[in-house]
Amino acid sequence: MEKRTRFALVLVKLGLARRSNRQPGCRIVFHPITQALARRKGGLLAAQATIQSIRRVGNPFLNSGHLWASAFLVFGFKSTPPLVQLTPFETVEFIKTTTLPLAIHAFTTFSRCNSALELLKICTSVLEEVEKSFAARIEDWCHGSLCWKKKQKSNLNPQMDECVWQDTTLLKATVLKTRAKLLM
Template sequence: VCFSIFDHADGPRSLATRMVQATGWFAPVPIPISLLALAAHKIPTKHHRTWLWKKFLRSLTCRCTSSYNRKSEAEASSMLVRFSIARSCTKEGYIQFNELIKLYARKRGVNGVAQAMVQAVISRGSISEHPEHIWAACFLLFRFGNDPIVVELKVSELLFLVKEVILPLAIRTFITFSRCSASLELLRLCTDALEAADQAFVTPVEKWLDKSLCWKPIQTNAQLNPCLWQELALSRATLLETRAKLMLRGGQFDIGDDLIRKAIFIRTSICGEDHPNTISARETLSKLTRLLANVQIHTSP
């Protein structure tokens, strides 16, 4: 009944309805209204022509768009509170939903909602202010335990995620909250995702046009886009080195030694032995080797 009222009051795809749809994928904590509204706006529309027309109108009224968006976000959140679908929080600009509402939003199963939530969190989320929601996005992107992967990213989006979100989040979780297992597991899953993307890059690409040109050699994505492939490999090396450094701090020297050697191999192959990043990785390897030798000396009979 409430959704029918919202749709009648604000068109067939009201912002309030879409905000409820998006909330099912956020963490079970208060949600910033601006972040929730951004996810709601990113939910794909069913009618492509309508979306293009709205985009055209938005481009004509770009000066007043921000103030209009803030007003519509406030009206939508106020409507949700009035109908007891959500409740306001003591922290200004936040709203909270009951878990039954969030479960209903998930079960409703609108296509593209989880993707919209992940895109909103990646583009606008703050690691210091919204760590729970960023972790919720990570659970949709990577296979934690038996949970399936809900959202898949393009390679360029995955690389941005690694640099801007995953690495800072894992380091902050490890150092600030001493959650070593969670940080290392996140980095491991992200490394696996990059390895899978790398494997796809070196797989030959078959195009329907190439079948008629039998003399043309089959190419891979790595050959078609070498810069992106190198960036992918270097990001994997950065993840491996970060995992090795965290394991060094956690006393897991043997595993860290194996990881840093892989990082050195990648960087040496792409950047060369004299590159600063390669030298930095070798210094990390030297520390691990010394500590591992000391452990073996003290534990030997």
């Protein structure tokens, strides 16, 4: 038996978690009190682990509650700042694979128009910030002095930045198009 499976069974026997029949495989769901304690004690490391696992397994049809929680960790909520900071590439991938399908699923399945539109609005503003950071970095690279270019050449890959910048722009257009369709 795998180590994780044995650990999950021990948690279920102790009453700290319960089996989840809604999802395939060996899945457990923690009691809300255990979840609250983990949020307080886990901090940034637990939040980052949550985001990494959601990025790997993210399926809006199976675990939309976890996907919404990960969106709150990445984007923040009202006065709460974002807890997890992703790189620009990770941000684009997270929005493309998790947030966009989640918003569409929330709208089509649960008729949660306001929630889906708000999530897409936040995604648009995050993508605009990522675009601005790319534009500033590439502009600095193009207009910098020759010695600065030689020193920074190993740290900055303009071709990679340009590809991610292009993906960011295309994803922003897709998010805006989806927002427009949901508004109609």
